[in-house]
């Protein structure tokens with residue numbers, strides 16, 4: 001993952017934490033990590049008293065998460081939680097973001113998920129990844145073909161996988177989850193639980209990995225030649 005810029009799409013503030021340790025590692029290695037959250041998380045309140053303030057609270061928690069993981073830039077869209085739709089105006093907003101960021105790799109949700117926003121994020125970002133690279137919708141920026149597309153969750157199909165060693169960043173996942181204080185009821189955890197788990201992970205010397213599924217259309221050219229009877233240009237030019 002020798003990238004300069006990556007773009008991570010998450011349906012809600014905290015979905016991106018699934019790949020927290022990889023983001024922390026890449027940020028440390030000098031990669032500019034941009035996170036785009038598709039919805040504002042407005043339904044994520046466990047107590048009716050929090051309804052009015054939840055969007056503000058989650059934006060603050062997201063900023064704390066940025067600091068823990070070294071996320072350089074985060075955009076939280078103004079689309080309501082549970083209300084993300086795969087329509088044309090929405091698609092065009094994400095085409096524009098991809099063309100602005102010009103990432104070397106995009107990470108997003110896979111299609112197999114219970115949450116409608118997660119599934120919508122998959123299809124919207126898949127489409128935006130494709131259309132951003134085509135000479136269309138020119139007022140939304142210069143075409144940018146992102147070389148790599150990965151899913152970080154929501155996959156049950158047997159797609160090829162990339163495995164990243166995050167042994168040196170083991171506690172970064174729990175540290176990031178711990179910033180999401182408004183969601184502790186959803187996680188069924190307390191601050192004391194996080195504190196204990198983070199301390200244990202810091203002492204744990206066993207290896208740790210995060211895995212990513214490779215979206216199939218972009219992978220063939222990246223396999224090394226297999227010695228089979230294929231034309232010289234079969235794998236494309238690098």
Ligand SMILES: [Zn+2]
Nearest residue numbers: 011012015115
């Ligand atoms: Zn979510």
